[in-house]
Amino acid sequence: MSKLLREVIIGVEKAAKGIYRMTVASAHISSNAVPGQFVNIKCCDGTQALLRRPVSICSVDRAEGKFDLYFQVKGTGTEMLARKKSGEFLDIIGPLGNGFDLDIAHRRIAVVGGGIGIFPLLFLLNESKAVVKRSYLGFRSSEQILLLEEFRQRSTSLETATEDGSFGTKGFVTDLLERDILSEEFDMIYACGPYPMLRKVSEIAEKHGIRCQVSMEQRMGCGFGACLTCACKTYADDGTSHYVRVCSDGPVFNSKEVVFE
Amino acid sequence: MSKLLREVIIGVEKAAKGIYRMTVASAHISSNAVPGQFVNIKCCDGTQALLRRPVSICSVDRAEGKFDLYFQVKGTGTEMLARKKSGEFLDIIGPLGNGFDLDIAHRRIAVVGGGIGIFPLLFLLNESKAVVKRSYLGFRSSEQILLLEEFRQRSTSLETATEDGSFGTKGFVTDLLERDILSEEFDMIYACGPYPMLRKVSEIAEKHGIRCQVSMEQRMGCGFGACLTCACKTYADDGTSHYVRVCSDGPVFNSKEVVFE
Amino acid sequence: MRETDLSVDICGVKLKNPVIAASGTFGFGREHACYVDLNKIGGISVKGLTLRPREGNKPPRVAETPAGMLNSVGLQNPGVRHFIENEIPFLRQYSTAIIANIAGNTIEEYCEMAEILSDADIDAIELNVSCPNVKAGCVAFGNTTEGISEITSQVRKYCRKPLIVKLTPNVTSISDIAAAAEAAGADAISLINTLLGMAIDIETRRPILANNTGGLSGPAVKPVAVRMVYEVSRTVKIPVIGMGGIFTGSDAVEFLIAGASAVMVGTANLVYPDACIKVCEGIEQYMKRHGFSRVADITGSLILNT
Amino acid sequence: MRETDLSVDICGVKLKNPVIAASGTFGFGREHACYVDLNKIGGISVKGLTLRPREGNKPPRVAETPAGMLNSVGLQNPGVRHFIENEIPFLRQYSTAIIANIAGNTIEEYCEMAEILSDADIDAIELNVSCPNVKAGCVAFGNTTEGISEITSQVRKYCRKPLIVKLTPNVTSISDIAAAAEAAGADAISLINTLLGMAIDIETRRPILANNTGGLSGPAVKPVAVRMVYEVSRTVKIPVIGMGGIFTGSDAVEFLIAGASAVMVGTANLVYPDACIKVCEGIEQYMKRHGFSRVADITGSLILNT
Numbered sequence A, B: 001m002s003k004l005l006r007e008v009i010i011g012v013e014k015a016a017k018g019i020y021r022m023t024v025a026s027a028h029i030s031s032n033a034v035p036g037q038f039v040n041i042k043c044c045d046g047t048q049a050l051l052r053r054p055v056s057i058c059s060v061d062r063a064e065g066k067f068d069l070y071f072q073v074k075g076t077g078t079e080m081l082a083r084k085k086s087g088e089f090l091d092i093i094g095p096l097g098n099g100f101d102l103d104i105a106h107r108r109i110a111v112v113g114g115g116i117g118i119f120p121l122l123f124l125l126n127e128s129k130a131v132v133k134r135s136y137l138g139f140r141s142s143e144q145i146l147l148l149e150e151f152r153q154r155s156t157s158l159e160t161a162t163e164d165g166s167f168g169t170k171g172f173v174t175d176l177l178e179r180d181i182l183s184e185e186f187d188m189i190y191a192c193g194p195y196p197m198l199r200k201v202s203e204i205a206e207k208h209g210i211r212c213q214v215s216m217e218q219r220m221g222c223g224f225g226a227c228l229t230c231a232c233k234t235y236a237d238d239g240t241s242h243y244v245r246v247c248s249d250g251p252v253f254n255s256k257e258v259v260f261e
Numbered sequence C, D: 001m002r003e004t005d006l007s008v009d010i011c012g013v014k015l016k017n018p019v020i021a022a023s024g025t026f027g028f029g030r031e032h033a034c035y036v037d038l039n040k041i042g043g044i045s046v047k048g049l050t051l052r053p054r055e056g057n058k059p060p061r062v063a064e065t066p067a068g069m070l071n072s073v074g075l076q077n078p079g080v081r082h083f084i085e086n087e088i089p090f091l092r093q094y095s096t097a098i099i100a101n102i103a104g105n106t107i108e109e110y111c112e113m114a115e116i117l118s119d120a121d122i123d124a125i126e127l128n129v130s131c132p133n134v135k136a137g138c139v140a141f142g143n144t145t146e147g148i149s150e151i152t153s154q155v156r157k158y159c160r161k162p163l164i165v166k167l168t169p170n171v172t173s174i175s176d177i178a179a180a181a182e183a184a185g186a187d188a189i190s191l192i193n194t195l196l197g198m199a200i201d202i203e204t205r206r207p208i209l210a211n212n213t214g215g216l217s218g219p220a221v222k223p224v225a226v227r228m229v230y231e232v233s234r235t236v237k238i239p240v241i242g243m244g245g246i247f248t249g250s251d252a253v254e255f256l257i258a259g260a261s262a263v264m265v266g267t268a269n270l271v272y273p274d275a276c277i278k279v280c281e282g283i284e285q286y287m288k289r290h291g292f293s294r295v296a297d298i299t300g301s302l303i304l305n306t
């Protein structure tokens, strides 16, 4: 169950160009969170960044009661987060949203992440009981790359693509998925990243009849289901489509449900 | 001449209940400021405290190129100031306003300060060449008292009044002035403090035909004369009255000029 | 020492305290129940209802702005009948007043909803004639004295519950609009709804909201809201419910002093799910500090400068 | 790589860059000259002028609000003749355009000022029909299409300078008002003036401003201003000068994209005396980054979401 929490920051450090890792002490989050869930952070007291900022939970340490976030500095809110110091309090709500379905029937899985979408997937790999776990990670350029070693340790294989070819394969991460899709016989594809990537992954999954879960992103007012701003169009069973909430009906959806517009 | 400055904070420390001292390195301020002038401080980047906050210069160290401010925490802006750390930058404009007239012809002076109005008077005592300097300081209660030793060192005599009688004479500082006014034959009274105190000091001075300078306070938009928000009504030579700017026509005025309403 | 009594009576609706959750920022209470005890909230104005279910606007539907936010939800809701069947029973578990916020495309729709809801177990109806996010319909009514008269008097015929008319701030003279609503039979006025605004992403050169424009709310609008509550409460005799940027007890007290009999808390609920309770506690502290025993004693206690 | 040309032509007034200091926030330029090179500013709209000197309202005249401020200066100024004799010679030392912002109590006063200023060495006249801080007179003109038509067409008869009409945002339909000004002979429109607001000191229960209400400006109002600039620029053919909360180059670019041909910077001048220059540099950087060679290419380049 999600709670309004005031937790202590254990540390903040730079992890890659413009990306920071924050470790937060929280018995509640670490013992309740599942992969795919996020926390919603008030980056400052007062009105400077008025709304909370949603950030995925990247890993939890249940024994020590702490969890990790990775965030990219984009604007006011994340800038203020990056300036926080260990020992300060963090005002968060969480864990929020529905996580990935990690049914043990999914024995061969693919994990497809793009940019800041890779973070919840690390948590997923930690928790997944699948036998074969193939990770495909895509980045704009080598400068944004991080957590490769962590992904490698938790995957059967890891491949990386950069748009500018500065590391790994040049091109899109979806090209790698497409290349392997026939031979690998995945039971489930898990994807998180930018909208065009998710659409492409869904198409690939659809085309090959493979089940796929995507974690969607949308601008949020509250993060816990009250304001209806974070709309995502999905199909109902009867074929009609309607808006549901990314924050509390998602962020993870079966890719077939999502109306990619 | 006033400048837009980005200076380094040397230190911030608590000086009394709710009152902080801040020392700032600034060759420009320390070598140019005169008693009665102030600096206008942007307490944070961004919109949280949008306007600058005016704070009087309390003392300057010309040799070391630094100056001291004392401020009371009242709201958003001063709260943020109190949280600043040494080594951080301070965004200030200054020195601003017209200082006290310290003509050497003023041989016997009275200095009357109330609450946060005492700070510019310390700077005045430092610079004044008067022969007799009597200081009268008033506070709400003993908790707000500070800088007594500094005032004592720089004055011929020092007397203190508190409204609740918790320190010094019980009552208003103006009572002390009134008691001494006949015997002391002051050439000039300098006053800074709350509006009712200034009005009273002006009345006393007027009644006894003693010249008096008052430092006025008003809410300010810019602090450097551009917006006309900091109005104070004054008499012109022809007896008519009109609004002038506290920030750049003041904050120090001859008490006879001011229309106390 | 006198007791501090937080209860208020707004046109016959008894609230245990003057803090009401504003429509659209509190869903139907379910989501917030996870963070706060709904029993402690004076009332809940539920998400704006329409006669038939509405799917709302395309996302993005929210953009942050300096000390505020724009929204363009566009009245997504499951329809008034679904509300009656599924949401009222949930809300009635709690001792908080239920206000049904309604919006229609035509006067007939408003009347039909008012009629349906008059038989439902709710405490009051709030007429949203001011939503800036739907193209046809409701906004037009709130913009003119004729529009507001017409809709208020028509709905009045069908409405057997206390009728609160909620005003849009996007008008030249808010007091004229309020006076028209009062004359046409409103039992109370609530204001302000959102100010129409736009935010542009300069990299894509597109408005951030898919709907292009949206409604501005939050602390940024507070001075406009306080001014309008002041103007309206001097004009009408019926109670005024004030809102716009209330985040703290002090904010709420500003509205009460300006003339509001109760307040609504909107945007703050999104950021701080326990905002209503914090605001209420803040009001209580203020009352104790200043020796007010009843909220009504603060209402309209503004001393004008002369 | 193409040159970046910052110059704009607003109804015949050539500005070296599109950034103008907004009336009332830059005095007559003297105070800011201490912090910035006035030669680098596109234009200066001077403190609102009246026919005879005006003493303005009682203090306090300013209150800070969330991401904004209220002011109630009330047009304190030395009068139009003093301006011509003492301020124009000072300002003309610099290569910046001079815009005379004028306000009157009666149409006759506006006309007389327009006539006097038409013989003065200034570049344009800005008609302030929208000041919320004076009781009689000017606000009334800006609130209705009739009022704005009447005053614009009358002043037009006496005005031999480019005529900019400055609009108040406190209206139901800003585009109707703008269309009326255009039809009556305005050469350009500037907007927005301040939103009417109030802030209350809950300890004294008095409005902070001695005048009780004041005009809201600063970042808080930006979304409303951008929306209005967008609406007006789609309605009229004459150039639009946008303002309201511009603090950075990015803010200014939002207004240009929305449809403004130039921008005015107000409140920011009070906080950062060099704001106009910083805004201008920001626009230039944006143009370089996006390959715009002329400011006019940004103007109205908004791509609406569909």
Ligand SMILES: Cc1cc2nc3c(=O)[nH]c(=O)nc-3n(C[C@H](O)[C@H](O)[C@H](O)COP(=O)(O)OP(=O)(O)OC[C@H]3O[C@@H](n4cnc5c(N)ncnc54)[C@H](O)[C@@H]3O)c2cc1C
Residues within 6 Å of the ligand: A038, A049, A051, A052, A053, A054, A055, A056, A057, A070, A071, A072, A073, A074, A075, A076, A077, A078, A079, A116, A119, A120, A216, A217, A218, A219, A220, A251, C063, C064
């Ligand atoms: C479910 C979810 C999980 C996320 N997980 C992560 C993560 O693990 N690491 C990470 O770096 N980022 C993550 N993001 C994106 C992150 O929320 C945004 O980058 C962040 O809100 C930007 O805030 P800002 O103040 O820096 O930027 P600004 O541009 O100043 O923000 C302005 C407003 O826009 C919103 N906004 C801007 N970009 C986004 C975006 N991409 N998604 C949602 N809202 C946005 C902000 O929340 C804010 O309300 C996630 C987003 C969602 C919805």
Ligand SMILES: Cc1cc2nc3c(=O)[nH]c(=O)nc-3n(C[C@H](O)[C@H](O)[C@H](O)COP(=O)(O)OP(=O)(O)OC[C@H]3O[C@@H](n4cnc5c(N)ncnc54)[C@H](O)[C@@H]3O)c2cc1C
Residues within 6 Å of the ligand: B038, B049, B051, B052, B053, B054, B055, B056, B057, B070, B071, B072, B073, B074, B075, B076, B077, B078, B079, B116, B119, B120, B216, B217, B218, B219, B220, B251, D063, D064
């Ligand atoms: C010339 C001058 C010199 C001053 N010198 C000192 C000093 O040396 N030490 C000190 O502690 N204080 C001094 N003050 C008062 C100080 O400026 C205010 O206490 C401070 O601005 C309050 O800001 P805040 O954000 O804490 O309060 P808030 O109440 O949050 O401020 C809100 C707004 O009101 C204005 N405001 C509130 N109180 C005052 C006030 N008393 N005077 C002017 N503006 C006010 C603020 O500047 C701000 O714009 C001086 C004021 C003036 C005009």
Ligand SMILES: Cc1cc2nc3c(=O)[nH]c(=O)nc-3n(C[C@H](O)[C@H](O)[C@H](O)COP(=O)(O)O)c2cc1C
Residues within 6 Å of the ligand: A221, A227, A229, C022, C023, C024, C025, C047, C048, C049, C071, C073, C075, C101, C128, C131, C166, C192, C193, C194, C216, C217, C218, C219, C221, C243, C244, C245, C246, C264, C265, C266, C267, C268
């Ligand atoms: C996300 C969101 C949705 C809203 N939906 C409605 C609505 O359905 N009906 C309504 O009358 N007002 C709606 N409003 C307006 C609020 O009820 C309130 O009038 C406004 O936000 C000002 O108050 P605030 O500044 O406290 O948020 C909505 C506001 C927000 C932020």
Ligand SMILES: Cc1cc2nc3c(=O)[nH]c(=O)nc-3n(C[C@H](O)[C@H](O)[C@H](O)COP(=O)(O)O)c2cc1C
Residues within 6 Å of the ligand: B221, B227, B229, D022, D023, D024, D025, D047, D048, D049, D071, D073, D075, D101, D128, D131, D166, D192, D193, D194, D216, D217, D218, D219, D221, D243, D244, D245, D246, D264, D265, D266, D267, D268
């Ligand atoms: C202190 C102050 C004084 C103002 N005086 C005038 C004026 O005399 N004439 C006028 O047309 N507008 C006046 N304005 C309005 C500004 O020119 C501008 O329209 C408004 O502040 C919005 O822009 P901003 O948010 O950038 O400040 C004044 C604004 C402020 C803050």
Ligand code: FES
Residues within 6 Å of the ligand: A219, A220, A221, A222, A223, A224, A225, A226, A227, A228, A229, A230, A245, A246, A247, A248
């Ligand atoms: S962000 Fe409020 S419902 Fe999802």
Ligand code: FES
Residues within 6 Å of the ligand: B219, B220, B221, B222, B223, B224, B225, B226, B227, B228, B229, B230, B245, B246, B247, B248
């Ligand atoms: S504060 Fe702007 S003129 Fe004094």
